[in-house]
Amino acid sequence: MSERHAIPKRIRATALAMLLLGFFALPVFAEYGDVILNHRAEQEGMRPVIYPHWFHRIRFRCKVCHNELGFEMRAGANDITMADIIDGKFCGMCHNGQVAWSVENCDICHSGRKGLKTRIMGGHETGGPGRW
Amino acid sequence: MGQHGKARWYSLALFFTGLWLPGPLFAEWTPLAEDGLHDPDNPALEVMQNPGDALSRLPRDDAGDVGNKVRWVQALEQGYIEPRTNIFPETKIEVLDLDIIMKHTGSTAYVRFPHKPHTEWLDCSNCHDKIFKMKAGETPLSMLAILSGEYCGRCHGAVAFPLVLCNRCHSVPPDTLENKVNQRQ
Known part of the structure:
Protein backbone atom coordinates (compact mmCIF):
# COMPACT_ATOMS: atom_id res chain seq x y z
CA MET A 1 0.00 0.00 0.00
CA SER A 2 1.77 3.18 -1.13
CA GLU A 3 1.22 6.64 0.34
CA ARG A 4 0.42 7.89 -3.15
CA HIS A 5 -3.07 6.37 -3.06
CA ALA A 6 -4.02 7.49 0.44
CA ILE A 7 -7.03 9.84 0.45
CA PRO A 8 -6.39 12.93 2.56
CA LYS A 9 -8.68 13.21 5.57
CA ARG A 10 -10.05 16.56 4.46
CA ILE A 11 -11.23 15.16 1.12
CA ARG A 12 -12.75 12.13 2.81
CA ALA A 13 -14.69 14.37 5.19
CA THR A 14 -15.89 16.59 2.33
CA ALA A 15 -16.99 13.61 0.28
CA LEU A 16 -18.90 12.20 3.24
CA ALA A 17 -20.55 15.57 3.95
CA MET A 18 -21.58 15.87 0.29
CA LEU A 19 -23.07 12.41 0.37
CA LEU A 20 -25.04 13.09 3.54
CA LEU A 21 -26.25 16.44 2.19
CA GLY A 22 -27.15 14.91 -1.13
CA PHE A 23 -29.22 12.13 0.31
CA PHE A 24 -30.81 13.71 3.36
CA ALA A 25 -31.22 17.44 2.69
CA LEU A 26 -34.42 18.20 0.83
CA PRO A 27 -33.70 20.50 -2.07
CA VAL A 28 -36.42 23.06 -2.90
CA PHE A 29 -37.08 23.87 -6.55
CA ALA A 30 -40.32 25.73 -6.14
CA GLU A 31 -41.56 27.84 -9.03
CA TYR A 32 -40.72 31.56 -8.76
CA GLY A 33 -43.51 33.41 -6.97
CA ASP A 34 -45.03 30.38 -5.25
CA VAL A 35 -46.56 31.50 -1.94
CA ILE A 36 -46.78 29.26 1.13
CA LEU A 37 -49.69 30.09 3.44
CA ASN A 38 -49.52 28.40 6.82
CA HIS A 39 -50.67 30.85 9.48
CA ARG A 40 -53.69 28.68 10.18
CA ALA A 41 -53.78 25.62 7.91
CA GLU A 42 -51.61 23.18 9.83
CA GLN A 43 -52.97 24.26 13.23
CA GLU A 44 -56.38 23.32 11.88
CA GLY A 45 -55.18 19.94 10.66
CA MET A 46 -54.78 20.75 6.97
CA ARG A 47 -51.69 20.84 4.74
CA PRO A 48 -50.24 24.33 4.14
CA VAL A 49 -51.62 26.16 1.09
CA ILE A 50 -49.36 26.60 -1.95
CA TYR A 51 -50.52 29.50 -4.12
CA PRO A 52 -48.87 29.46 -7.58
CA HIS A 53 -48.57 32.96 -9.08
CA TRP A 54 -47.40 31.51 -12.43
CA PHE A 55 -50.63 29.53 -12.89
CA HIS A 56 -52.93 32.43 -12.03
CA ARG A 57 -51.17 35.14 -14.06
CA ILE A 58 -51.61 33.16 -17.26
CA ARG A 59 -55.36 33.50 -16.70
CA PHE A 60 -55.73 36.77 -14.76
CA ARG A 61 -53.81 40.02 -14.59
CA CYS A 62 -52.34 41.02 -11.22
CA LYS A 63 -54.95 43.78 -10.89
CA VAL A 64 -57.85 41.33 -10.63
CA CYS A 65 -56.72 39.94 -7.27
CA HIS A 66 -54.58 42.83 -6.04
CA ASN A 67 -57.12 45.52 -6.86
CA GLU A 68 -60.61 44.10 -7.33
CA LEU A 69 -60.35 41.31 -4.76
CA GLY A 70 -58.31 43.31 -2.24
CA PHE A 71 -55.25 41.10 -1.77
CA GLU A 72 -52.34 43.00 -0.19
CA MET A 73 -49.15 42.68 -2.23
CA ARG A 74 -47.17 41.06 0.58
CA ALA A 75 -47.09 37.32 1.20
CA GLY A 76 -48.80 36.47 4.48
CA ALA A 77 -50.31 39.94 4.92
CA ASN A 78 -53.83 38.77 4.05
CA ASP A 79 -55.59 37.22 7.02
CA ILE A 80 -57.93 34.86 5.19
CA THR A 81 -60.14 32.21 6.75
CA MET A 82 -62.07 29.43 5.00
CA ALA A 83 -65.24 31.19 6.18
CA ASP A 84 -64.23 34.28 4.15
CA ILE A 85 -63.61 32.14 1.09
CA ILE A 86 -66.94 30.31 1.41
CA ASP A 87 -68.60 33.74 1.79
CA GLY A 88 -67.19 34.66 -1.61
CA LYS A 89 -64.33 36.88 -0.45
CA PHE A 90 -60.69 36.66 -1.58
CA CYS A 91 -60.11 33.25 -3.31
CA GLY A 92 -63.86 32.63 -3.03
CA MET A 93 -64.54 35.37 -5.56
CA CYS A 94 -63.52 32.89 -8.29
CA HIS A 95 -63.26 29.55 -6.49
CA ASN A 96 -67.02 29.19 -6.26
CA GLY A 97 -67.76 26.61 -8.91
CA GLN A 98 -68.49 29.33 -11.49
CA VAL A 99 -65.26 31.07 -12.49
CA ALA A 100 -63.05 28.30 -11.09
CA TRP A 101 -63.53 25.04 -9.20
CA SER A 102 -65.17 25.24 -5.80
CA VAL A 103 -63.94 24.89 -2.19
CA GLU A 104 -64.72 21.19 -1.82
CA ASN A 105 -61.46 20.45 -3.68
CA CYS A 106 -59.48 20.96 -0.45
CA ASP A 107 -56.33 19.14 -1.60
CA ILE A 108 -55.68 21.29 -4.65
CA CYS A 109 -54.88 24.34 -2.48
CA HIS A 110 -53.91 22.55 0.73
CA SER A 111 -51.13 20.71 -1.03
CA GLY A 112 -47.91 21.63 0.83
CA ARG A 113 -45.54 19.51 2.87
CA LYS A 114 -45.89 19.67 6.64
CA GLY A 115 -43.91 22.29 8.52
CA LEU A 116 -43.55 24.88 5.75
CA LYS A 117 -43.48 28.50 6.90
CA THR A 118 -45.57 31.30 5.36
CA ARG A 119 -43.44 33.08 2.74
CA ILE A 120 -42.98 33.74 -0.95
CA MET A 121 -40.46 31.71 -2.95
CA GLY A 122 -38.83 34.60 -4.80
CA GLY A 123 -35.44 35.15 -6.35
CA HIS A 124 -34.06 36.69 -3.18
CA GLU A 125 -35.34 37.46 0.29
CA THR A 126 -38.16 39.96 0.15
CA GLY A 127 -39.32 39.67 3.71
CA GLY A 128 -38.21 43.13 4.79
CA PRO A 129 -35.09 44.71 6.26
CA GLY A 130 -32.68 43.11 8.69
CA ARG A 131 -31.78 40.24 6.41
CA TRP A 132 -28.05 40.93 6.29
CA MET B 1 -9.95 -3.28 2.60
CA LEU B 58 -44.35 31.06 -23.46
CA PRO B 59 -41.46 33.31 -24.64
CA ARG B 60 -38.26 32.16 -22.91
CA ASP B 61 -36.24 34.57 -20.80
CA ASP B 62 -32.88 34.87 -22.53
CA ALA B 63 -31.26 35.67 -19.17
CA GLY B 64 -31.42 31.94 -18.40
CA ASP B 65 -32.51 30.46 -15.10
CA VAL B 66 -34.22 33.55 -13.67
CA GLY B 67 -37.75 33.90 -12.37
CA ASN B 68 -40.16 31.60 -14.15
CA LYS B 69 -37.75 31.54 -17.15
CA VAL B 70 -40.52 33.40 -18.97
CA ARG B 71 -40.76 36.91 -20.45
CA TRP B 72 -44.18 37.69 -19.01
CA VAL B 73 -44.56 41.13 -20.60
CA GLN B 74 -43.76 39.71 -24.04
CA ALA B 75 -46.12 36.79 -23.45
CA LEU B 76 -48.92 39.30 -22.83
CA GLU B 77 -48.01 41.80 -25.57
CA GLN B 78 -47.56 39.14 -28.23
CA GLY B 79 -50.80 37.36 -27.37
CA TYR B 80 -49.37 34.11 -26.01
CA ILE B 81 -51.65 34.63 -23.02
CA GLU B 82 -54.87 36.58 -22.64
CA PRO B 83 -55.34 37.02 -18.91
CA ARG B 84 -58.61 38.62 -17.81
CA THR B 85 -58.46 42.28 -16.81
CA ASN B 86 -61.43 42.26 -14.44
CA ILE B 87 -64.09 40.22 -12.68
CA PHE B 88 -66.55 43.03 -12.00
CA PRO B 89 -68.01 44.47 -15.21
CA GLU B 90 -67.92 48.03 -13.81
CA THR B 91 -64.18 48.05 -13.06
CA LYS B 92 -62.40 50.75 -15.06
CA ILE B 93 -59.36 49.46 -16.95
CA GLU B 94 -56.64 52.07 -17.30
CA VAL B 95 -53.40 51.73 -19.27
CA LEU B 96 -50.91 54.60 -19.19
CA ASP B 97 -48.14 55.00 -21.78
CA LEU B 98 -45.65 57.20 -19.96
CA ASP B 99 -41.95 56.61 -19.31
CA ILE B 100 -40.27 58.03 -16.21
CA ILE B 101 -36.49 58.48 -16.32
CA MET B 102 -34.84 58.34 -12.89
CA LYS B 103 -31.45 60.02 -12.76
CA HIS B 104 -30.33 59.64 -9.14
CA THR B 105 -28.58 56.37 -9.85
CA GLY B 106 -25.02 57.12 -8.77
CA SER B 107 -22.51 55.71 -11.22
CA THR B 108 -24.94 53.25 -12.86
CA ALA B 109 -27.17 53.82 -15.86
CA TYR B 110 -30.38 55.81 -15.40
CA VAL B 111 -33.60 53.92 -14.78
CA ARG B 112 -36.39 53.98 -17.34
CA PHE B 113 -39.70 53.08 -15.73
CA PRO B 114 -42.30 52.31 -18.42
CA HIS B 115 -45.88 52.72 -17.17
CA LYS B 116 -47.32 50.79 -20.11
CA PRO B 117 -46.33 47.18 -19.28
CA HIS B 118 -46.91 47.89 -15.59
CA THR B 119 -50.45 49.16 -16.12
CA GLU B 120 -51.24 46.28 -18.45
CA TRP B 121 -50.81 44.00 -15.44
CA LEU B 122 -51.59 46.31 -12.51
CA ASP B 123 -54.09 48.96 -11.50
CA CYS B 124 -52.85 52.52 -10.74
CA SER B 125 -54.00 52.08 -7.14
CA ASN B 126 -51.69 49.11 -6.58
CA CYS B 127 -48.71 51.51 -6.52
CA HIS B 128 -50.22 55.00 -6.10
CA ASP B 129 -50.18 56.44 -3.52
CA LYS B 130 -49.48 53.59 -1.13
CA ILE B 131 -46.06 52.56 -2.48
CA PHE B 132 -45.12 55.42 -4.85
CA LYS B 133 -46.10 59.09 -4.65
CA MET B 134 -47.91 60.35 -7.74
CA LYS B 135 -45.33 63.05 -8.41
CA ALA B 136 -42.15 61.80 -10.05
CA GLY B 137 -39.05 62.23 -7.88
CA GLU B 138 -40.91 62.49 -4.55
CA THR B 139 -40.55 58.84 -3.51
CA PRO B 140 -37.39 58.18 -1.44
CA LEU B 141 -36.17 55.20 -3.48
CA SER B 142 -32.97 53.34 -2.72
CA MET B 143 -31.57 50.02 -3.88
CA LEU B 144 -31.25 48.95 -0.23
CA ALA B 145 -34.99 49.44 0.30
CA ILE B 146 -35.80 47.76 -3.02
CA LEU B 147 -33.65 44.75 -2.15
CA SER B 148 -35.47 44.58 1.18
CA GLY B 149 -38.75 44.11 -0.61
CA GLU B 150 -39.98 47.73 -0.61
CA TYR B 151 -40.97 49.93 -3.60
CA CYS B 152 -40.08 48.07 -6.86
CA GLY B 153 -38.98 45.15 -4.66
CA ARG B 154 -42.60 44.47 -3.73
CA CYS B 155 -42.87 42.60 -7.02
CA HIS B 156 -39.36 42.50 -8.53
CA GLY B 157 -37.59 39.71 -6.68
CA ALA B 158 -40.86 38.04 -5.75
CA VAL B 159 -43.11 37.65 -8.81
CA ALA B 160 -41.69 39.98 -11.49
CA PHE B 161 -38.18 39.65 -12.96
CA PRO B 162 -35.60 39.49 -10.15
CA LEU B 163 -33.18 42.21 -9.06
CA VAL B 164 -30.09 40.46 -10.41
CA LEU B 165 -31.08 41.73 -13.88
CA CYS B 166 -29.77 45.27 -13.25
CA ASN B 167 -29.81 46.38 -16.90
CA ARG B 168 -33.52 45.78 -17.42
CA CYS B 169 -34.21 48.84 -15.24
CA HIS B 170 -30.86 50.66 -15.42
CA SER B 171 -31.15 50.86 -19.17
CA VAL B 172 -30.46 54.50 -20.09
CA PRO B 173 -26.78 55.46 -20.43
CA PRO B 174 -26.03 58.33 -18.04
CA ASP B 175 -25.80 61.83 -19.38
CA THR B 176 -22.20 62.22 -18.28
CA LEU B 177 -19.72 64.87 -19.41
CA GLU B 178 -17.82 62.11 -21.17
CA ASN B 179 -20.89 61.13 -23.17
CA LYS B 180 -21.59 64.73 -24.11
CA VAL B 181 -18.02 65.17 -25.32
CA ASN B 182 -18.28 61.98 -27.35
CA GLN B 183 -21.54 63.12 -28.95
CA ARG B 184 -20.00 66.45 -30.08
CA GLN B 185 -17.10 64.76 -31.81
Whole structure:
Protein backbone atom coordinates (compact mmCIF):
# COMPACT_ATOMS: atom_id res chain seq x y z
CA MET A 1 0.00 0.00 0.00
CA SER A 2 1.77 3.18 -1.13
CA GLU A 3 1.22 6.64 0.34
CA ARG A 4 0.42 7.89 -3.15
CA HIS A 5 -3.07 6.37 -3.06
CA ALA A 6 -4.02 7.49 0.44
CA ILE A 7 -7.03 9.84 0.45
CA PRO A 8 -6.39 12.93 2.56
CA LYS A 9 -8.68 13.21 5.57
CA ARG A 10 -10.05 16.56 4.46
CA ILE A 11 -11.23 15.16 1.12
CA ARG A 12 -12.75 12.13 2.81
CA ALA A 13 -14.69 14.37 5.19
CA THR A 14 -15.89 16.59 2.33
CA ALA A 15 -16.99 13.61 0.28
CA LEU A 16 -18.90 12.20 3.24
CA ALA A 17 -20.55 15.57 3.95
CA MET A 18 -21.58 15.87 0.29
CA LEU A 19 -23.07 12.41 0.37
CA LEU A 20 -25.04 13.09 3.54
CA LEU A 21 -26.25 16.44 2.19
CA GLY A 22 -27.15 14.91 -1.13
CA PHE A 23 -29.22 12.13 0.31
CA PHE A 24 -30.81 13.71 3.36
CA ALA A 25 -31.22 17.44 2.69
CA LEU A 26 -34.42 18.20 0.83
CA PRO A 27 -33.70 20.50 -2.07
CA VAL A 28 -36.42 23.06 -2.90
CA PHE A 29 -37.08 23.87 -6.55
CA ALA A 30 -40.32 25.73 -6.14
CA GLU A 31 -41.56 27.84 -9.03
CA TYR A 32 -40.72 31.56 -8.76
CA GLY A 33 -43.51 33.41 -6.97
CA ASP A 34 -45.03 30.38 -5.25
CA VAL A 35 -46.56 31.50 -1.94
CA ILE A 36 -46.78 29.26 1.13
CA LEU A 37 -49.69 30.09 3.44
CA ASN A 38 -49.52 28.40 6.82
CA HIS A 39 -50.67 30.85 9.48
CA ARG A 40 -53.69 28.68 10.18
CA ALA A 41 -53.78 25.62 7.91
CA GLU A 42 -51.61 23.18 9.83
CA GLN A 43 -52.97 24.26 13.23
CA GLU A 44 -56.38 23.32 11.88
CA GLY A 45 -55.18 19.94 10.66
CA MET A 46 -54.78 20.75 6.97
CA ARG A 47 -51.69 20.84 4.74
CA PRO A 48 -50.24 24.33 4.14
CA VAL A 49 -51.62 26.16 1.09
CA ILE A 50 -49.36 26.60 -1.95
CA TYR A 51 -50.52 29.50 -4.12
CA PRO A 52 -48.87 29.46 -7.58
CA HIS A 53 -48.57 32.96 -9.08
CA TRP A 54 -47.40 31.51 -12.43
CA PHE A 55 -50.63 29.53 -12.89
CA HIS A 56 -52.93 32.43 -12.03
CA ARG A 57 -51.17 35.14 -14.06
CA ILE A 58 -51.61 33.16 -17.26
CA ARG A 59 -55.36 33.50 -16.70
CA PHE A 60 -55.73 36.77 -14.76
CA ARG A 61 -53.81 40.02 -14.59
CA CYS A 62 -52.34 41.02 -11.22
CA LYS A 63 -54.95 43.78 -10.89
CA VAL A 64 -57.85 41.33 -10.63
CA CYS A 65 -56.72 39.94 -7.27
CA HIS A 66 -54.58 42.83 -6.04
CA ASN A 67 -57.12 45.52 -6.86
CA GLU A 68 -60.61 44.10 -7.33
CA LEU A 69 -60.35 41.31 -4.76
CA GLY A 70 -58.31 43.31 -2.24
CA PHE A 71 -55.25 41.10 -1.77
CA GLU A 72 -52.34 43.00 -0.19
CA MET A 73 -49.15 42.68 -2.23
CA ARG A 74 -47.17 41.06 0.58
CA ALA A 75 -47.09 37.32 1.20
CA GLY A 76 -48.80 36.47 4.48
CA ALA A 77 -50.31 39.94 4.92
CA ASN A 78 -53.83 38.77 4.05
CA ASP A 79 -55.59 37.22 7.02
CA ILE A 80 -57.93 34.86 5.19
CA THR A 81 -60.14 32.21 6.75
CA MET A 82 -62.07 29.43 5.00
CA ALA A 83 -65.24 31.19 6.18
CA ASP A 84 -64.23 34.28 4.15
CA ILE A 85 -63.61 32.14 1.09
CA ILE A 86 -66.94 30.31 1.41
CA ASP A 87 -68.60 33.74 1.79
CA GLY A 88 -67.19 34.66 -1.61
CA LYS A 89 -64.33 36.88 -0.45
CA PHE A 90 -60.69 36.66 -1.58
CA CYS A 91 -60.11 33.25 -3.31
CA GLY A 92 -63.86 32.63 -3.03
CA MET A 93 -64.54 35.37 -5.56
CA CYS A 94 -63.52 32.89 -8.29
CA HIS A 95 -63.26 29.55 -6.49
CA ASN A 96 -67.02 29.19 -6.26
CA GLY A 97 -67.76 26.61 -8.91
CA GLN A 98 -68.49 29.33 -11.49
CA VAL A 99 -65.26 31.07 -12.49
CA ALA A 100 -63.05 28.30 -11.09
CA TRP A 101 -63.53 25.04 -9.20
CA SER A 102 -65.17 25.24 -5.80
CA VAL A 103 -63.94 24.89 -2.19
CA GLU A 104 -64.72 21.19 -1.82
CA ASN A 105 -61.46 20.45 -3.68
CA CYS A 106 -59.48 20.96 -0.45
CA ASP A 107 -56.33 19.14 -1.60
CA ILE A 108 -55.68 21.29 -4.65
CA CYS A 109 -54.88 24.34 -2.48
CA HIS A 110 -53.91 22.55 0.73
CA SER A 111 -51.13 20.71 -1.03
CA GLY A 112 -47.91 21.63 0.83
CA ARG A 113 -45.54 19.51 2.87
CA LYS A 114 -45.89 19.67 6.64
CA GLY A 115 -43.91 22.29 8.52
CA LEU A 116 -43.55 24.88 5.75
CA LYS A 117 -43.48 28.50 6.90
CA THR A 118 -45.57 31.30 5.36
CA ARG A 119 -43.44 33.08 2.74
CA ILE A 120 -42.98 33.74 -0.95
CA MET A 121 -40.46 31.71 -2.95
CA GLY A 122 -38.83 34.60 -4.80
CA GLY A 123 -35.44 35.15 -6.35
CA HIS A 124 -34.06 36.69 -3.18
CA GLU A 125 -35.34 37.46 0.29
CA THR A 126 -38.16 39.96 0.15
CA GLY A 127 -39.32 39.67 3.71
CA GLY A 128 -38.21 43.13 4.79
CA PRO A 129 -35.09 44.71 6.26
CA GLY A 130 -32.68 43.11 8.69
CA ARG A 131 -31.78 40.24 6.41
CA TRP A 132 -28.05 40.93 6.29
CA MET B 1 -9.95 -3.28 2.60
CA GLY B 2 -6.87 -1.59 1.13
CA GLN B 3 -6.61 2.03 0.11
CA HIS B 4 -7.33 1.09 -3.52
CA GLY B 5 -10.62 -0.48 -2.51
CA LYS B 6 -11.57 2.54 -0.43
CA ALA B 7 -10.74 4.92 -3.24
CA ARG B 8 -12.95 2.89 -5.56
CA TRP B 9 -15.86 3.13 -3.12
CA TYR B 10 -15.41 6.85 -2.67
CA SER B 11 -15.31 7.51 -6.40
CA LEU B 12 -18.34 5.28 -6.94
CA ALA B 13 -20.30 7.08 -4.21
CA LEU B 14 -19.31 10.50 -5.58
CA PHE B 15 -20.31 9.40 -9.06
CA PHE B 16 -23.82 8.41 -7.97
CA THR B 17 -24.22 11.57 -5.88
CA GLY B 18 -23.21 13.46 -8.99
CA LEU B 19 -25.89 11.70 -11.00
CA TRP B 20 -28.56 12.42 -8.40
CA LEU B 21 -27.83 16.05 -7.52
CA PRO B 22 -27.85 17.85 -10.89
CA GLY B 23 -31.17 16.30 -11.97
CA PRO B 24 -33.44 18.99 -10.54
CA LEU B 25 -30.69 21.64 -10.84
CA PHE B 26 -30.71 21.48 -14.63
CA ALA B 27 -34.33 20.52 -15.11
CA GLU B 28 -36.27 23.08 -17.10
CA TRP B 29 -39.23 23.38 -14.78
CA THR B 30 -39.59 21.11 -11.78
CA PRO B 31 -42.77 19.02 -11.60
CA LEU B 32 -44.91 19.82 -8.53
CA ALA B 33 -44.32 16.39 -6.96
CA GLU B 34 -40.54 16.99 -6.94
CA ASP B 35 -40.36 20.69 -6.06
CA GLY B 36 -39.80 20.16 -2.32
CA LEU B 37 -42.88 22.25 -1.53
CA HIS B 38 -45.79 20.03 -2.53
CA ASP B 39 -46.65 16.88 -0.58
CA PRO B 40 -45.83 14.11 -3.08
CA ASP B 41 -48.48 11.86 -1.47
CA ASN B 42 -51.30 14.31 -2.20
CA PRO B 43 -53.76 12.57 -4.55
CA ALA B 44 -54.82 15.95 -6.00
CA LEU B 45 -51.41 16.33 -7.70
CA GLU B 46 -52.82 14.24 -10.54
CA VAL B 47 -55.26 16.97 -11.56
CA MET B 48 -52.86 19.89 -11.04
CA GLN B 49 -50.96 21.46 -13.92
CA ASN B 50 -47.17 21.20 -13.79
CA PRO B 51 -45.27 24.46 -14.45
CA GLY B 52 -43.44 23.07 -17.48
CA ASP B 53 -46.69 22.16 -19.25
CA ALA B 54 -47.72 25.81 -19.40
CA LEU B 55 -44.51 27.83 -19.12
CA SER B 56 -42.62 25.98 -21.86
CA ARG B 57 -45.05 27.44 -24.42
CA LEU B 58 -44.35 31.06 -23.46
CA PRO B 59 -41.46 33.31 -24.64
CA ARG B 60 -38.26 32.16 -22.91
CA ASP B 61 -36.24 34.57 -20.80
CA ASP B 62 -32.88 34.87 -22.53
CA ALA B 63 -31.26 35.67 -19.17
CA GLY B 64 -31.42 31.94 -18.40
CA ASP B 65 -32.51 30.46 -15.10
CA VAL B 66 -34.22 33.55 -13.67
CA GLY B 67 -37.75 33.90 -12.37
CA ASN B 68 -40.16 31.60 -14.15
CA LYS B 69 -37.75 31.54 -17.15
CA VAL B 70 -40.52 33.40 -18.97
CA ARG B 71 -40.76 36.91 -20.45
CA TRP B 72 -44.18 37.69 -19.01
CA VAL B 73 -44.56 41.13 -20.60
CA GLN B 74 -43.76 39.71 -24.04
CA ALA B 75 -46.12 36.79 -23.45
CA LEU B 76 -48.92 39.30 -22.83
CA GLU B 77 -48.01 41.80 -25.57
CA GLN B 78 -47.56 39.14 -28.23
CA GLY B 79 -50.80 37.36 -27.37
CA TYR B 80 -49.37 34.11 -26.01
CA ILE B 81 -51.65 34.63 -23.02
CA GLU B 82 -54.87 36.58 -22.64
CA PRO B 83 -55.34 37.02 -18.91
CA ARG B 84 -58.61 38.62 -17.81
CA THR B 85 -58.46 42.28 -16.81
CA ASN B 86 -61.43 42.26 -14.44
CA ILE B 87 -64.09 40.22 -12.68
CA PHE B 88 -66.55 43.03 -12.00
CA PRO B 89 -68.01 44.47 -15.21
CA GLU B 90 -67.92 48.03 -13.81
CA THR B 91 -64.18 48.05 -13.06
CA LYS B 92 -62.40 50.75 -15.06
CA ILE B 93 -59.36 49.46 -16.95
CA GLU B 94 -56.64 52.07 -17.30
CA VAL B 95 -53.40 51.73 -19.27
CA LEU B 96 -50.91 54.60 -19.19
CA ASP B 97 -48.14 55.00 -21.78
CA LEU B 98 -45.65 57.20 -19.96
CA ASP B 99 -41.95 56.61 -19.31
CA ILE B 100 -40.27 58.03 -16.21
CA ILE B 101 -36.49 58.48 -16.32
CA MET B 102 -34.84 58.34 -12.89
CA LYS B 103 -31.45 60.02 -12.76
CA HIS B 104 -30.33 59.64 -9.14
CA THR B 105 -28.58 56.37 -9.85
CA GLY B 106 -25.02 57.12 -8.77
CA SER B 107 -22.51 55.71 -11.22
CA THR B 108 -24.94 53.25 -12.86
CA ALA B 109 -27.17 53.82 -15.86
CA TYR B 110 -30.38 55.81 -15.40
CA VAL B 111 -33.60 53.92 -14.78
CA ARG B 112 -36.39 53.98 -17.34
CA PHE B 113 -39.70 53.08 -15.73
CA PRO B 114 -42.30 52.31 -18.42
CA HIS B 115 -45.88 52.72 -17.17
CA LYS B 116 -47.32 50.79 -20.11
CA PRO B 117 -46.33 47.18 -19.28
CA HIS B 118 -46.91 47.89 -15.59
CA THR B 119 -50.45 49.16 -16.12
CA GLU B 120 -51.24 46.28 -18.45
CA TRP B 121 -50.81 44.00 -15.44
CA LEU B 122 -51.59 46.31 -12.51
CA ASP B 123 -54.09 48.96 -11.50
CA CYS B 124 -52.85 52.52 -10.74
CA SER B 125 -54.00 52.08 -7.14
CA ASN B 126 -51.69 49.11 -6.58
CA CYS B 127 -48.71 51.51 -6.52
CA HIS B 128 -50.22 55.00 -6.10
CA ASP B 129 -50.18 56.44 -3.52
CA LYS B 130 -49.48 53.59 -1.13
CA ILE B 131 -46.06 52.56 -2.48
CA PHE B 132 -45.12 55.42 -4.85
CA LYS B 133 -46.10 59.09 -4.65
CA MET B 134 -47.91 60.35 -7.74
CA LYS B 135 -45.33 63.05 -8.41
CA ALA B 136 -42.15 61.80 -10.05
CA GLY B 137 -39.05 62.23 -7.88
CA GLU B 138 -40.91 62.49 -4.55
CA THR B 139 -40.55 58.84 -3.51
CA PRO B 140 -37.39 58.18 -1.44
CA LEU B 141 -36.17 55.20 -3.48
CA SER B 142 -32.97 53.34 -2.72
CA MET B 143 -31.57 50.02 -3.88
CA LEU B 144 -31.25 48.95 -0.23
CA ALA B 145 -34.99 49.44 0.30
CA ILE B 146 -35.80 47.76 -3.02
CA LEU B 147 -33.65 44.75 -2.15
CA SER B 148 -35.47 44.58 1.18
CA GLY B 149 -38.75 44.11 -0.61
CA GLU B 150 -39.98 47.73 -0.61
CA TYR B 151 -40.97 49.93 -3.60
CA CYS B 152 -40.08 48.07 -6.86
CA GLY B 153 -38.98 45.15 -4.66
CA ARG B 154 -42.60 44.47 -3.73
CA CYS B 155 -42.87 42.60 -7.02
CA HIS B 156 -39.36 42.50 -8.53
CA GLY B 157 -37.59 39.71 -6.68
CA ALA B 158 -40.86 38.04 -5.75
CA VAL B 159 -43.11 37.65 -8.81
CA ALA B 160 -41.69 39.98 -11.49
CA PHE B 161 -38.18 39.65 -12.96
CA PRO B 162 -35.60 39.49 -10.15
CA LEU B 163 -33.18 42.21 -9.06
CA VAL B 164 -30.09 40.46 -10.41
CA LEU B 165 -31.08 41.73 -13.88
CA CYS B 166 -29.77 45.27 -13.25
CA ASN B 167 -29.81 46.38 -16.90
CA ARG B 168 -33.52 45.78 -17.42
CA CYS B 169 -34.21 48.84 -15.24
CA HIS B 170 -30.86 50.66 -15.42
CA SER B 171 -31.15 50.86 -19.17
CA VAL B 172 -30.46 54.50 -20.09
CA PRO B 173 -26.78 55.46 -20.43
CA PRO B 174 -26.03 58.33 -18.04
CA ASP B 175 -25.80 61.83 -19.38
CA THR B 176 -22.20 62.22 -18.28
CA LEU B 177 -19.72 64.87 -19.41
CA GLU B 178 -17.82 62.11 -21.17
CA ASN B 179 -20.89 61.13 -23.17
CA LYS B 180 -21.59 64.73 -24.11
CA VAL B 181 -18.02 65.17 -25.32
CA ASN B 182 -18.28 61.98 -27.35
CA GLN B 183 -21.54 63.12 -28.95
CA ARG B 184 -20.00 66.45 -30.08
CA GLN B 185 -17.10 64.76 -31.81
